[in-house]
Amino acid sequence: xxxxxxxxxxxxxxxxxxxxxxxxxxxxxxxxxxxxxxxxxxxxxxxxxxxxxxxxxxxxxxxxxxxxxxxxxxxxxxxxxxxxxxxxxxxxxxxxxxxxxxxxxxxxxxxxxxxxxxxxxxxxxxxxxxxxxxxxxxxxxxxxxxxxxxxxxxxxxxxxxxxxxxxxxxxxxxxxxxxxxxxxxxxxxxxx
Numbered sequence: 001x002x003x004x005x006x007x008x009x010x011x012x013x014x015x016x017x018x019x020x021x022x023x024x025x026x027x028x029x030x031x032x033x034x035x036x037x038x039x040x041x042x043x044x045x046x047x048x049x050x051x052x053x054x055x056x057x058x059x060x061x062x063x064x065x066x067x068x069x070x071x072x073x074x075x076x077x078x079x080x081x082x083x084x085x086x087x088x089x090x091x092x093x094x095x096x097x098x099x100x101x102x103x104x105x106x107x108x109x110x111x112x113x114x115x116x117x118x119x120x121x122x123x124x125x126x127x128x129x130x131x132x133x134x135x136x137x138x139x140x141x142x143x144x145x146x147x148x149x150x151x152x153x154x155x156x157x158x159x160x161x162x163x164x165x166x167x168x169x170x171x172x173x174x175x176x177x178x179x180x181x182x183x184x185x186x187x188x189x190x191x192x
């Protein structure tokens with residue numbers, strides 16, 4: 001066993017203890033869990049909704065939902081995976097509510113991370129044009145496929161994490177990703 005394995009095991013044990021205390025109503029224990037996970041929850045919300053202010057609202061609401069649901073957390077998955085699922089659901093609820101109330105479009109809520117800019121202006125222009133085509137193609141995907149692409153290709157999640165967050169099987173996550181990528185490829189080829 002390495003020192004890193006020992007540290008990870010101690011951290012896992014400490015987190016399980018905090019979860020158990022928080023499930024019994026210990027607000028200080030839950031506050032410690034929030035501090036440990038708030039950055040990753042906000043980052044995920046930011047990637048899903050695009051707007052930093054809306055992402056802060058989503059992250060805050062996700063933590064409130066987590067507090068309310070914590071007594072039902074069984075520990076079948078990591079706490080971070082469970083929080084990610086709550087954050088994804090909260091983000092889509094906010095997006096859908098905002099679309100109904102303000103008539104906004106997906107691009108108002110989803111922002112693809114900007115790639116580092118090349119020094120050649122011609123290449124930069126081509127990348128900008130490709131990014132626009134990719135955004136339009138991504139917006140055209142069914143929501144379930146779009147979610148999988150964002151979580152896997154933008155956020156770098158494993159198929160297992162995606163399956164846990166979406167409440168589907170690993171096979172279903174892989175199938176959705178395959179179909180989404182094929183559809184994106186067709187769309188990008190047609191608009192080339």
